[in-house]
Each structure stands twice: as structure tokens, then as C-alpha cells.
Amino acid sequence: MPMQIRHAKKEELAAAADLIVRTKRLNNEFDPLFAVVGDAKPRAERYVLNTMAAPDKLLLVAAEGSKVVGVLRAEIRERTFYEPHMEGFISDFYILPEFRRKALGNEMLEHASAELKKMGAEFIVADVPAQNEIANRFYVKRGFRALTSLFGRAP
Amino acid sequence: MKSSHVVSVGVTNAQSCPGGGASRRLLHEQVERAQIAGKGRDSSLVKRPKEDFSRKALAYSKFYGGKVGFSPKVPVRSLDDFSIWYTPGVAAVSKAIEANPELSFEYTGRWNTIAVVSDGTRVLGLGNIGPEGALPVMEGKALIYNYLGGVNAIPLPVKVGSQEELISFVRALEPSLGGVNLEDIESPKCFEVLDRLRSEMNIPVWHDDQQGTAGVTLAALYNALELTGRKLRGSKVVLFGAGAANVAAERLLVKAGADPKDLIVVDSKGILHPEREDIDQLMLKNKWKYEIAIHTNGDRVTGELKDALKGADALVAAAGQGPEMIKPDQIAVMNRRAITFFLANPVPEMLPDAARAGGAEIIATGRSDYPNQVNNSLLFPAIFRGALDVRAKTITDSMVIEAAKELAAFARDKGISDRYILPTMVQWEVFPRIAAKVGQAAIRERVARKRLSAAGSLDAAMSMIEHSRKVMRTLRRSGVILDPPE
Numbered sequence: 351m352p353m354q355i356r357h358a359k360k361e362e363l364a365a366a367a368d369l370i371v372r373t374k375r376l377n378n379e380f381d382p383l384f385a386v387v388g389d390a391k392p393r394a395e396r397y398v399l400n401t402m403a404a405p406d407k408l409l410l411v412a413a414e415g416s417k418v419v420g421v422l423r424a425e426i427r428e429r430t431f432y433e434p435h436m437e438g439f440i441s442d443f444y445i446l447p448e449f450r451r452k453a454l455g456n457e458m459l460e461h462a463s464a465e466l467k468k469m470g471a472e473f474i475v476a477d478v479p480a481q482n483e484i485a486n487r488f489y490v491k492r493g494f495r496a497l498t499s500l501f502g503r504a505p
Numbered sequence: 506m507k508s509s510h511v512v513s514v515g516v517t518n519a520q521s522c523p524g525g526g527a528s529r530r531l532l533h534e535q536v537e538r539a540q541i542a543g544k545g546r547d548s549s550l551v552k553r554p555k556e557d558f559s560r561k562a563l564a565y566s567k568f569y570g571g572k573v574g575f576s577p578k579v580p581v582r583s584l585d586d587f588s589i590w591y592t593p594g595v596a597a598v599s600k601a602i603e604a605n606p607e608l609s610f611e612y613t614g615r616w617n618t619i620a621v622v623s624d625g626t627r628v629l630g631l632g633n634i635g636p637e638g639a640l641p642v643m644e645g646k647a648l649i650y651n652y653l654g655g656v657n658a659i660p661l662p663v664k665v666g667s668q669e670e671l672i673s674f675v676r677a678l679e680p681s682l683g684g685v686n687l688e689d690i691e692s693p694k695c696f697e698v699l700d701r702l703r704s705e706m707n708i709p710v711w712h713d714d715q716q717g718t719a720g721v722t723l724a725a726l727y728n729a730l731e732l733t734g735r736k737l738r739g740s741k742v743v744l745f746g747a748g749a750a751n752v753a754a755e756r757l758l759v760k761a762g763a764d765p766k767d768l769i770v771v772d773s774k775g776i777l778h779p780e781r782e783d784i785d786q787l788m789l790k791n792k793w794k795y796e797i798a799i800h801t802n803g804d805r806v807t808g809e810l811k812d813a814l815k816g817a818d819a820l821v822a823a824a825g826q827g828p829e830m831i832k833p834d835q836i837a838v839m840n841r842r843a844i845t846f847f848l849a850n851p852v853p854e855m856l857p858d859a860a861r862a863g864g865a866e867i868i869a870t871g872r873s874d875y876p877n878q879v880n881n882s883l884l885f886p887a888i889f890r891g892a893l894d895v896r897a898k899t900i901t902d903s904m905v906i907e908a909a910k911e912l913a914a915f916a917r918d919k920g921i922s923d924r925y926i927l928p929t930m931v932q933w934e935v936f937p938r939i940a941a942k943v944g945q946a947a948i949r950e951r952v953a954r955k956r957l958s959a960a961g962s963l964d965a966a967m968s969m970i971e972h973s974r975k976v977m978r979t980l981r982r983s984g985v986i987l988d989p990p991e
Contacts, residue, residue, distance in 0.1 A: 376785040447788060448779040448799050 351415045353454065355461045358402060358409040358421070365418035366411055367394035373421075373444040380481035383502050401425075406469065408438075410462055412445065412454055420445035422458050426469050438466030440476040443485075455488060562641075565989045572644040573651060573660065578614070609680065610896050610954065617893055617969070618657045619684040621646045624671050625662050627691040627714075630826070630850065636662035639689055646688060646713075652977060653936055654886025655969030656893060658686065668694050672701050679706055683893045684900075686885070687712040692748045693791045709892045709900040715753035717881035718848065720888070720905045721927070722754050722821055723761055724912035725846060725879050728926040729867040731917070733842040735818055737763050741840070743817045745810055745831070746824030747772040750848060752793050754821060755801065760902045761909075766803025769813040770794075773824075776813050778802045811835045819844035822854040831855040836863025846870070848879055867923050876924035883928060884908055887936040887966075891943025894965040896954035900943075907946040911939045933970070940966035 358366050371394045377384040387393065401407040401423055412420030423442040429435055440462065445455055463474050475497060478485035486496075566572075579590060588594050602608045610616040625639035643660035650658035665671045675685055675698075687710065690698060695712055702710040711717070730737060742763065744751040747770050759765050770777045777798040781787075787795040806812055810831065814820060815838045824830060827847065831854050836845060845865040847853035853870040860868045869877035888908050892900050915928050915935040928935045944962035947953040957965060980986040 372782075372785065375782070379786055379789050446780060447784050447795070 353419075353449075354413050355410060355420075355458055356413070358398070358411045358418075360402070362411055362413070362418050363395060363398050363402070366409065366421045367391060367398045369418065369421040369444045369446070370394040370398060370423065370442050373442045376444070377479050377482070380479040381502070384479065398423075408462060408465055408469065410458060410465070412449070412458055414449075419449045420454060420458055422462050424462055424466055426466065426471055434472035436470045436472045438463070438469070438471030438474045440474065443476065456492070459492065561989075566641060568989055572641075572648045573658070606680075607954065610683070614657060615681060616683050616896060617655075618659065618682055619650065619686055619889060619893075620659045620661045620675075620678055620682055621650070621686045621688055622675055622678075623662045623688040624665050624690055626689070626694070628689045633691065636664050643688060646686065649882055650686070650886050650889065652886075652973055653882065653933065653970070654890040654940075655966075655971075655973040656886065656889050668698060672698055672705075675702055675710070676705055679708055682708055683896070684709040684711065684889055686889070689714065692752070693793060695749050696752065696791075696793045703899060707898050709889070709897050711885070711889070711900055712749070712753075713881050713885050714749040716757075716900070716905055717885045717888075718750040718823065718879075719753035719757040720884045720909045721879050721881055721912070722750070722846060722848070723757055723906065724883075724909040724916075725869050725877065725926050726758075726819060726821070726844070727909065727913040728916055728921045729819065729844040729869070731913075732867060732921060732923065732926070733818075733844060737761060739764070739767065740818040741767045741769070741816060742819045742821065743810070743813045744768065744770045745813075745820060745822040745854070747777065747794050747797065748823065750823040751821065752797065754823070755797055757902055757905060757909075761906050764803075765800045768801045769806055769817070770797050770801055771810050771813050771824075775809050776802065776806055778805055778807055780805075781807075811838060814839050816840050817843075819846075821846045821848070823848040824854055825849055827852045827854040828856045828859070831860075833859050833863030836860055836865050839864065842866045846879060867926060869926060873930075877926050878929070879927065880930065882930060883912055883935070884939065887939035888943050890936065890966050890969060891940035891962065892947060894940065894955075894962060894969070895944040895947045895957055897944075897947040898952045898954065901946075901950050901952060903950055904943050904946040904952075907942045908939045911935075911942040915939075933974075936970055937963055937966035940970075 368391070371386070371390045374384065374386045374390060378386050398409060401409045404425070407425040408423065410422040411418045421442065421444055422440065424438055424440045427437050427439045429437060443458070445458070466474060476489055476494065478489070480499070580586065598612050602612060621643045623636065623639045623643055625636040626633045628634045628639045628642055631638070639662040640660060643662055647658035647660045650656040663671065663674055665674060675687070678685065685702070685706070685708065687695065687699060690712070695715065699710065699712045699715060726737070726742075730740060737758070740763070742758065744755055751770065755768060755770060758768060772794070774783065775781070777794065779799050781798060784795065784798060787798060814835055818840050820836070820839065820843070822831060822845070826849055831847070836843060843865045844867045845855075845860045846869040847855050847860070848871045850871040853872065857868045857870065857875050867877070869879050871879055873880070888900060888905065891908070892904070912928065912935065915932070915938060916926060919925070919928070941959060941962035944953070944957055944966070945959055948956055977986070981988070
């Protein structure tokens, strides 16, 4: 069955939310400050619903037939002090393990980049845990460079 | 029998167990029986040994002060001979080897010497008891190598701070050795250590808790499948437990022809499948289990052991101490003529009677007091014998599969039944047969430094193993090795 990359459909809300929760759990592997809340699933469904309804937000899925195997969520953000003004911000990006290492991630990223550009983005940023070396390598390999460092500690 | 090296690790200071059955399993049993007795568990669950192995092990170990030691292989007719065995004569040998390091396999005992290395992090069922605590176990292993395989094995537990340190230590040993046996290293560290050393060293590196257990399991499975009219390809096999033994068993089964889609691996969190909630955690922390989760379980069965067992043909449990970890109602959902192996020692995941009550037809355990003992000692002495005889550079999975096939074939020659799917430890004729197959497989796989004919392989193995038995007989008869005090 051919793989499709497209906007998420209403009936795919639950599946997309499940993958969003997996992203968050994966992040938790890299830092305890990413501990995932107990009711992550309903929160993720509201998050997905909200994303699908907003014109400045993007929810892409990779689907094989009716099976959702990957998700990418992004939004357009305006910068107050810097130029370029408009950034396309990728907040969540997840592909199920058995569909990895097949260039699907690259396709989804390029698809999202094109859509975000149409939505007004002048450049693209992506947010991943500092310790997630796989994700860091993924972006660096595709021409991204680290822009800021976000540090955390107990108060 | 080659005798070009000057000393060998022998049994000059040792006493073998009656019947040559000084097996690892016995060590397991004696240690853990003592533990169970200490915990006050129902002793009827564990058959009481006729003899008090723990008491004897302590008393005899003290009496002999160790189980193996070095002994000369060359005559010392007078002190003048040291001018040959040592300086100045030895310099000529050194120069020859310097010019061609491969000659170290001809002019020294390297060709027949292995190290039994452990970091003491997972010793028997005792856990991380440290390298000193591991030493008596490694000595026992060395003794079995010597007596059953004619292999000079040096017990070598090491104190290392990290995985990298362990890897560099073992790598540095290469010039002195014909092979390395890794032992009692915790999972998943053992996978990385074995994979790295196998790829980086030019002598065989073997981790018995992985390859040995997997090899004997495969042999047992071959005969159990034969008895129940099945083939490996097309049989549904459930592996319960995802530690060293079953991770290796999964790989070996697939190499031997099992369809990965027909295999299901179950760990303490349930059935492994590509979308299990902790799959990303596995990817980061245990890539071996992660790969298994991705490529097995074609039907995408989810849930617990019982869900995996529905319609399964065989169960290989290497999951932890029983005796009621698995219940008869779980076995009852398996296919008819079910095959069940319970490998935990000393208490199997399920006792044979309970498995039979659940409908199992073929039942094997790791214990010597039930029929069908899946015992690593049936393979490792012979595998190294065969590998060393052809100066193998590695022990490939195909060599292990050949060994498993021969182990199974030996039992078939004797006549298999539901109570006899594997040879027993006293049938020592099986060792040279396996060694010969392993040597021939190494030659076919192009990992042998030395070519031998099939008959030559068998002769070499026979003479080495017979030599070891002869040394033991001679040393005992002459009173060099005394019987233990009563």
C-alpha cells in the first residue's frame, strides 16, 4: 500500500494523538524534566484538535492506507525583535519504529517545509531535546544549525 | 596430540566429579539450593540432592586450593633443558614468531589455550557478586573445558570499571590465546561486549550464556520437533524471557531457518511488538530487544504470555525462577503435542508435572534430575575443541547450528523419545563428533587458519579429549591428584 503524506483527517485524531504522546515519552528518555503527565492522551487529543482547527498551525500525517504511521505538528510564529520575522516551528515529529530508516522522515520534513513556506514561514526551526542525538543528527544532516540552547535546573 | 607448548592449564591439583558430570548446572543447583533452603521455601518443590553439594564444594575447594593449575608439557631431564625451553634457546623461537606471528599457533600453547573471562556482574543466579566471587565458577568452567574438551582454559575474572575497560582488557589478551569464553556478564552489556569483541578480534570469542544456551536449545528443539512431526520452518515458537539466552536463541533460530514472523518473544512487560509503548526506550537502551520487537511477531499479537501461547507449537522459557511463573492453564492454550522448555535453574519456570497437566508432550528443563536436561556443558567444550583444532578466527552462528544439529543427531542415533531428546553428560563420545562438525563448518565458512579433512577433524578432537581423560586417570592413579577426604 502506498505511503501518503497529507493533512490529518478528523477520524485520525486518536491515532495522531497517540503518536504525539509517544514523542513526549521518547523525550522523557533524555531528561527527567520531560516526565509525561498521567492524562497525556486526552491532552494530546485536545492539542491535536486545536492544531487542526487553527489556520496558523499544521498537522501532517504519514499514512499507509488507514494506518497512521507518522505525525508532524508545526505552527507559524512571529518574532518580535529578529529578522526574518516569521518562523515555521516544528514542535512534534514522530514516526513509528518499523517505518524509520526508509527516508519517510525526510519526506515529511520537506513536505512540512513547503507547507510552512506557503503559510508565510521565512525559515524553519525544530525543537528537540538536547540529548536526543538521533534527532540532532537528523536536522544537522539536512542543513539545520543549533540556534539557541535551553538550560534547565531545579529552582 | 600436539605437544609443542611448554605448560598447559591442567587438572594436576583437581578432582573431577564422578561420571565426568562436573557441570555448570550442578554449580547452579548447589548454590541456589542453599539459597532456597535459606529462604525457607517449600522444599518439596525442589528435589533434594542425595548428597550435600554445598558442604562438599566448600570443604573440597579448601582441601584442593583451586580446581585447575599449570603443569608442564615438556620433559625436564636436567637443568640443561632450560637452555632449550628458556634462554638462550627460546630466543630462536621468539625471532621466528616475530617474523611471522601466526607461528605463535605452532610454537607455543596458544593454539589450545583460552581464557574464561568474567566481570562478575551476573554470576549464576547470585547476581553481581564481584570478580573474586566469580573465580570458583570460572575455575569450574575451566575444569570442564579441560576434562571434556581437552582445552587449556585459564579462569580469569577481572575487576573493571566500565564496559569499555572490559572490552579493551579482553582485546589485549589476543596474542596469548586461541579463544575467549566470556561468562556471567550482565545483560544487555553482554550483547555489546560480545558483538564488539567478535568483530574486533581474530580469535573466537564466545559468550556461553548467549551462544551456548541458544545452541543446546536449538538441538533440543530439533529433536522435539522431529518427535512431534514438525519442522522448524512453519512452527510457532514462543520465547519467554528476553535476556542473554533467548535473545541469542531468537537470532540462532532465524539463522537456522525459522520464520521470524512465527516467533514471539515475551519479556516481563508482555509480548514484544513494533508498537509496544516502551519501543523507543528499547531502541535507546536495548537495541537487541528492539530489533526483535521490530522483526518478529508477524501476526502482531499483543498482551501477555498466554496470548502469545495461543496455538503455539513450542515454548522456550528462560525467564526466571519458578516453580509457578507459568501455570498449566497457559500451556493448555498451546497447539496439540506442545513442546515446552523451562531453562531457569535451580527452579524451572514451571515443574514438569504441571506442564504435563497443562497438556505439554515434550518437556525439558535445565536440571539434571529431570529427563531432557538442556545443559550448556553438552556444547561448549566440543565447540571450542573443534574451533581450536582448525585455529578458527571466530565461531560463527553457522558453526553453532552445525554443533546443535550434531548434538541432536547423536541423540537420534541412540533413539529419541519424549524422555530423551538430548544426550546426557556421561555420553562423552558426543564431544569429538560435535568438535569435528564445528571444525569442518569453520573451514567451509573460511574462518579456519588450518585445513583438516572430516576424518582429520574427528581424529584431532578424539585424541585431545582422550588425552585429557588419560591425564586425569594417570594423575589419580599415581596419587598426584588425591581423592577428597571424607
